[in-house]
Amino acid sequence: MPKHDTPLLDELEKGPWPSFVTDIKRQAATKPECWDILGQLELSFKDRITHWKHGGIVGVFGYGGGIVGRYSDVPDRFPGVAHFHTVRLNQPSGMYYSTKKLRAICDLWQKYGSGMTNMHGSTGDLVLLGTTTPNLEPLFYELTHDLNQDLGGSGSNLRTPSCCLGKSRCEWSCYDTQATCYALTMRYQDEIHRPAFPYKFKFKFSGCPNDCVASIARSDLSVIGTWRDDIRIDQKAVKGYIDGTYKPNAGAHAGKDWGKFNITKEVINLCPTKCMWMEGDTLKIDNAECTRCMHCINVMPRALRPGAKQGATVLVGAKAPILDGAQFATMVVPFMEMSAENEYEDLVNFIESLWDWWMEQGKNRERIGESIQRVGLPTFLKVMNIEPLPQHIREPRSNPYVFWESEEVEGGFDRDVREFRKRHKQ
Amino acid sequence: MGYDPQNPMADRITDIGPPHYDELMPPVCKANFGKWLYHEILQPGVLVHVSETGAECYTVRCASARLISIDLIREMCDIADAHCDGHLRFTTRNNVEFMTDSKAKLDALLADLSSAKRGGRFPIGGTGASITNIVHTQGWVHCHTPATDASGVVKAIMDEVFDYFTTMTLPAQLRIALACCLNMCGAVHASDIAVLGVHRKPPMIDHDAITGLCELPLAISACPLGAIKPAKATNEKGEEVKSVVVNAAKCMFCGNCYTMCPAMPLADPEGDGIAILVGGKVSNSKSAPKFSKLVVPFLPNNTPRWPEVTAVVKKIVEVYAKDAQKYERVGEWAERIGWEKFFEKCDIPFTIKSVDDYRLAYNTWRTTTQFKFTSHIK
Numbered sequence: 001m002p003k004h005d006t007p008l009l010d011e012l013e014k015g016p017w018p019s020f021v022t023d024i025k026r027q028a029a030t031k032p033e034c035w036d037i038l039g040q041l042e043l044s045f046k047d048r049i050t051h052w053k054h055g056g057i058v059g060v061f062g063y064g065g066g067i068v069g070r071y072s073d074v075p076d077r078f079p080g081v082a083h084f085h086t087v088r089l090n091q092p093s094g095m096y097y098s099t100k101k102l103r104a105i106c107d108l109w110q111k112y113g114s115g116m117t118n119m120h121g122s123t124g125d126l127v128l129l130g131t132t133t134p135n136l137e138p139l140f141y142e143l144t145h146d147l148n149q150d151l152g153g154s155g156s157n158l159r160t161p162s163c164c165l166g167k168s169r170c171e172w173s174c175y176d177t178q179a180t181c182y183a184l185t186m187r188y189q190d191e192i193h194r195p196a197f198p199y200k201f202k203f204k205f206s207g208c209p210n211d212c213v214a215s216i217a218r219s220d221l222s223v224i225g226t227w228r229d230d231i232r233i234d235q236k237a238v239k240g241y242i243d244g245t246y247k248p249n250a251g252a253h254a255g256k257d258w259g260k261f262n263i264t265k266e267v268i269n270l271c272p273t274k275c276m277w278m279e280g281d282t283l284k285i286d287n288a289e290c291t292r293c294m295h296c297i298n299v300m301p302r303a304l305r306p307g308a309k310q311g312a313t314v315l316v317g318a319k320a321p322i323l324d325g326a327q328f329a330t331m332v333v334p335f336m337e338m339s340a341e342n343e344y345e346d347l348v349n350f351i352e353s354l355w356d357w358w359m360e361q362g363k364n365r366e367r368i369g370e371s372i373q374r375v376g377l378p379t380f381l382k383v384m385n386i387e388p389l390p391q392h393i394r395e396p397r398s399n400p401y402v403f404w405e406s407e408e409v410e411g412g413f414d415r416d417v418r419e420f421r422k423r424h425k426q
Numbered sequence: 427m428g429y430d431p432q433n434p435m436a437d438r439i440t441d442i443g444p445p446h447y448d449e450l451m452p453p454v455c456k457a458n459f460g461k462w463l464y465h466e467i468l469q470p471g472v473l474v475h476v477s478e479t480g481a482e483c484y485t486v487r488c489a490s491a492r493l494i495s496i497d498l499i500r501e502m503c504d505i506a507d508a509h510c511d512g513h514l515r516f517t518t519r520n521n522v523e524f525m526t527d528s529k530a531k532l533d534a535l536l537a538d539l540s541s542a543k544r545g546g547r548f549p550i551g552g553t554g555a556s557i558t559n560i561v562h563t564q565g566w567v568h569c570h571t572p573a574t575d576a577s578g579v580v581k582a583i584m585d586e587v588f589d590y591f592t593t594m595t596l597p598a599q600l601r602i603a604l605a606c607c608l609n610m611c612g613a614v615h616a617s618d619i620a621v622l623g624v625h626r627k628p629p630m631i632d633h634d635a636i637t638g639l640c641e642l643p644l645a646i647s648a649c650p651l652g653a654i655k656p657a658k659a660t661n662e663k664g665e666e667v668k669s670v671v672v673n674a675a676k677c678m679f680c681g682n683c684y685t686m687c688p689a690m691p692l693a694d695p696e697g698d699g700i701a702i703l704v705g706g707k708v709s710n711s712k713s714a715p716k717f718s719k720l721v722v723p724f725l726p727n728n729t730p731r732w733p734e735v736t737a738v739v740k741k742i743v744e745v746y747a748k749d750a751q752k753y754e755r756v757g758e759w760a761e762r763i764g765w766e767k768f769f770e771k772c773d774i775p776f777t778i779k780s781v782d783d784y785r786l787a788y789n790t791w792r793t794t795t796q797f798k799f800t801s802h803i804k
Contacts, residue, residue, distance in 0.1 A: 008729055008730040009578075009730060011730040011731060012578055012581050012582070012730055012731075014585075015581070015582075015585030015588070016546065016549060016585060016588045017489060017491075017549070017581055017584035017585045017588055017591075018489055018490060018491045018546075018547055018548075018549065019491065019581060020491040020493045020494070020577045020581065021581075023491065023493075023494055023495045023497075023498050023547075024493075024495060026495065026497055026498075027495035027496065027497050027498075030497070034495075037567065041566055041567050041575075044566035044575065045566070045575070045578065045729040045730050046729075047695060048695035048698065048727045048729060049566075049693050049694065049695050049698070050565075050566050050569060050570060050571075050572050050693060051566070052566075052568065052569065052570040053570060053688075054570050054571075054684070054688035054691075055570060055688065061434060061435060061438075062438070062440055063440070070568060070570065084568065086568065089444075090443060090444035091444060092444050092445050092446070092447045092450050093444070093447040094447050094451070094515065095515050095516040095517070095518075096447055096450040096451045096452070096455070096513065096514075096515040097450050097513065097514055097515065097516075098449065098450050098512055098513055099503035099506050099507050099512040099513070099514070100512065101445065101450060102499060102502075102503050102514070103500060103503050105499075106496035106499050106500055106503075109496050110496055115495050115496050115497070116493065116494070116495055116496075117493075117494055117495070117496065117499065118492050118493055118494075118564075119490065119492060119494055119499065119516050119520065119522070120492075120516055120520065122561065122563065122611050122612050122613065123611075124518075129493070129567075129568055130568070137429060137431070137434050138428075138429040138431075141428070141429035141438075142428075142429070144438075144439035144440070144442060145437075145439060148442065148445060149442075149444065149445060150440075150441065150442045150443050150444060162518075164518070165515070167459050167460040167462070168447075168451055168455045168456075168459055169455050169462065169475050169483055169485070169525075170462060170465075170475075171462040171463055171464055171465065171475070173460075176460070178447050182443075182444070182446060182447065185443050185444060186443045189441035189442075189443055190441065193440070193441060209709070209710035209711065210709045210710070210711060211708050211709055211710065211715075212518055213518050214518070214613060214616065214708040216708060216710070216715050217613055217615065217616040217708050217715060218613040218616075224710075247466070249554070249555075249753075250464070250465055250466045250467050250554070251466050251467040251468070251554065251594075252467055252553070252554025252555050252594060252599070253554065253555050253594060253752060254467065254469075254554070254594055255470065255554075255555065255556075255593040255594035255595040256555075256594075256595040256596075258752050266752065266753065270712055270753060272712055272713065292710075293710050293711050293712055294709070294710065294711045295711045295712045295753070298711055299753075301464040301465060301466075302463075302464045305463075320605075320609070320610035320611075320613050320614075320615055321608060321610060321615060322608055322609050322610070322680060322682060323650040323680065323682055324650065324785055325784060325785055325786060326615040326616075326717055328616070328715050328717075364644075365648075
C-alpha cells in the first residue's frame with residue numbers, strides 16, 4: 001500500500017502532546033495498511049465527515065459480542081482499511097500487564113490486524129482496532145489457545161465489567177474491587193458473550209467515593225466502596241499537616257503557592273456536613289453526621305483513613321443522555337458486605353433480581369435506569385423487595401399524587417354508588 | 427495444531443474470561459496488596475505509595491494518545507523490562523504508568539523516559555491539581571456516527587493546555603472528556619469540561635435504500651420526539667416504496683434514528699461541529715456528582731486543529747485557574763459565583779441554546795429572586 005499525502009494530519013505531528021499521527025506513520029513501516037488509515041482519515045479531515053459505513057454484523061462463532069464490524073465507504077481508494085473491524089479483549093482487573101503478556105498481544109495483532117490499538121476503550125476493554133473478516137476466527141483461536149485470553153462484550157450484552165485498581169495500590173479502597181470484578185466477570189461469561197438483554201448493561205466497581213472509574217455516571221450497576229464506622233485518625237499526623245511537615249492533599253497543589261495549610265479553611269469548613277472541629281490541637285469528628293465524601297481524607301491521607309468496617313454502596317441506573325437525558329445512578333442499597341468467601345452472594349442475588357425484572361419489563365433499547373424512570377422508583381423498590389428508606393431520596397415528593405392501592409385503604413376501592421345516593425341526593 | 431478453517435469448531439475454547447490480575451501486578455503491589463497506608467505526589471506525574479510493611483511503590487504517569495501502535499506498546503514494554511521488573515499498567519484515563527520499588531530505580535526510569543531516544547513520546551504528569559489525559563472516543567478514525575473527530579481534537583486541545591499536564595497549579599484536578607456524538611460512548615456528561623460532537627441537520631431519507639435495510643417501526647420509534655412518521659415515497663426506479671418522513675421542526679439531532687436505520691444519514695460538513703459543556707464531576711468529594719452544562723452550543727469542525735474549540739477550552743481553564751478557590755472543581759466554582767458570572771468572566775456569549783427545553787428542563791429554571799446583576803441585564 002502506498003503512502004498518501006496527509007498535509008492536514010501532518011499538522012498534528014507538531015506540539016508537545018504525543019502525536020497519534022507520528023505513531024501511525026512509525027507503525028506503517030511494518031504494517032503498510034497504516035498508510036490507508038492515515039489516507040482515509042486525511043480524507044475525513046478534508047471532507048469534515050466520517051468515511052465509515054453504518055455498522056456491519058461480524059463476529060466469531062458462538063459469540064454475539066466482542067467484535068464490532070466496520071467497513072470503509074471508500075474501499076477502492078483505501079483497500080487496506082476496506083474491512084476495519086474492532087476486537088475487544090477483556091482487560092485484566094486494574095489494567096496491569098506483564099510485558100510478556102502485552103508483547104504476546106502485540107505479536108498476535110502484528111499477525112492478524114492493523115497494528116493499531118486503543119489502550120483502552122471507554123468501557124475498559126483493550127481494543128484492537130482494524131482487522132478483516134477472514135482474520136477473525138484464526139485470531140480468536142490463537143487468543144484463546146495460546147494467550148489464554150477472551151473477548152469482551154458489545155451490543156445488548158453485559159458489557160465488560162471494569163474496576164479501579166483497588167487494594168493493589170490504593171489505601172482508600174474499601175473492598176477488593178479487582179477480585180469482585182474478576183469473580184463476576186467469570187460468573188457471567190455467558191451474559192458477556194451472548195446478548196440476552198433489552199440493551200447494554202454495565203458493571204463498574206470503585207473502591208471509594210472518589211469513584212475513579214466513574215461508575216456513578218455510567219454504569220447500570222455501580223458498586224462504590226464505603227464504611228459504616230468511624231474515620232480512623234492519627235492525631236500525630238494531623239499535627240504534622242498543621243505544622244507543615246506534610247503537604248496537604250498529598251502534594252497535589254504543590255505547583256502554586258496557596259499559602260500555609262489552614263485546617264479550618266481547607267478541611268473543617270469544606271466538610272459538607274460540618275461534622276468536624278478542633279479541640280485544642282485534637283481533630284474531632286462526629287462520625288454519625290459524616291456522609292463519607294472523602295474530602296478530609298483526600299486532603300490529609302497520612303492522618304485520616306476510611307473506617308475499618310468496610311463494604312459498598314450499590315447504585316443502579318446511570319447512563320449517558322441518549323435518549324431521555326443523562327442519569328446518575330440512584331442509591332439503592334446503602335451498605336452491602338463484599339465477601340469473596342460467600343462468592344459475593346448478596347451482590348449476585350441483587351444483580352439477578354435486577355435482571356429478572358428488567359428482562360421482563362424493559363423495552364427494546366431501554367437502559368435499566370430508563371425502565372426505573374418509566375415505572376417510578378416506588379414501583380422499582382417494591383418489585384425488588386427493598387424497604388423504602390429516606391436515604392433513597394434527596395427530598396420527599398412535593399406533590400400529593402400518591403398511588404394508593406385498594407388494600408391500603410379501609411374498606412377498599414369497591415363502593416356502592418346507590419347506597420351513597422341514599423345519603424347524598426344528586 | 428492451530429486453527430483449521432475446514433473445521434472451525436474443533437477443540438474450540440470459549441468463555442475463559444480475562445487473565446487473572448494476580449500474575450500481572452508488579453511484585454511490590456502483590457506483596458503489599460491491601461496494606462497501603464498513604465501516598466504522596468513527589469513531583470508532577472510521580473507518586474509514591476507507602477505500605478504498612480515499609481515498602482514503597484514509585485509510580486511514573488505518562489501521557490498516551492490512547493490510539494497507539496503495537497510498536498509504541500513494545501517500546502513501553504522495553505521501558506518496563508529495563509526498570510520495572512516487566513510490569514506496567516494503564517489508567518482509566520488512558521495514561522500509562524510505570525512502577526518501581528526503589529528510589530534508585532525511579533531515578534533511572536525518569537532519566538530514560540526523558541531521554542532523547544524517547545523523542546518526547548512519554549510526557550510525565552497528570553497528577554494532582556492538573557489537567558490529565560482526555561477520555562475520548564473514536565471519531566473519524568473508526569466510528570460510523572461521529573459529528574467530529576476525536577484523536578485530532580484531543581491532540582489539539584492537549585497541545586494547547588500541555589503546561590497544565592506537567593504542572594500542578596490549578597485549584598483542583600480538571601477533567602476534560604470528548605465524545606464525538608451524542609451517544610457518548612466516552613460518557614462526557616459528568617466532566618469539568620466536556621467536548622461533544624453535535625449534528626445540526628435533520629436526517630436525509632434514502633428512499634432507494636430504505637426498503638429491506640431498515641425496520642420502519644424501529645426507525646419511527648427510535649425518535650424520542652415523535653418526529654418520524656411512516657410515508658410513501660418514490661425510489662429512483664419510479665417505484666412507490668414504504669418509507670418515512672421527518673418533521674424537521676421537531677428534530678433534536680440526536681442521531682438515534684441513524685443508529686437504528688442506515689438509510690437516514692445526518693452527518694454533514696457544515697451541520698456538524700462541537701458543543702462545550704462545563705461543570706460536571708464524578709467524585710462524591712465535597713459536593714455530589716454533577717452533570718456538565720451546555721455553555722457553547724456550536725463551534726465548527728475547523729480541521730486540523732479546531733482553533734475555536736481550543737480557544738474556548740483554554741479561556742475557561744485560565745479564568746478558572748485564576749478565580750476559583752483551592753479545592754474547588756469547575757462546577758463548584760461556577761455554582762458559587764453563579765452561572766451568570768461564569769459566562770461573563772469567561773467571555774462566553776449567553777444564548778437561548780443554553781436554556782433547557784427538553785425533559786426535566788424545569789429543574790434548571792431559576793425559581794428564586796436570588797441572582798446577581800451581571801452585564802446581561804440591561
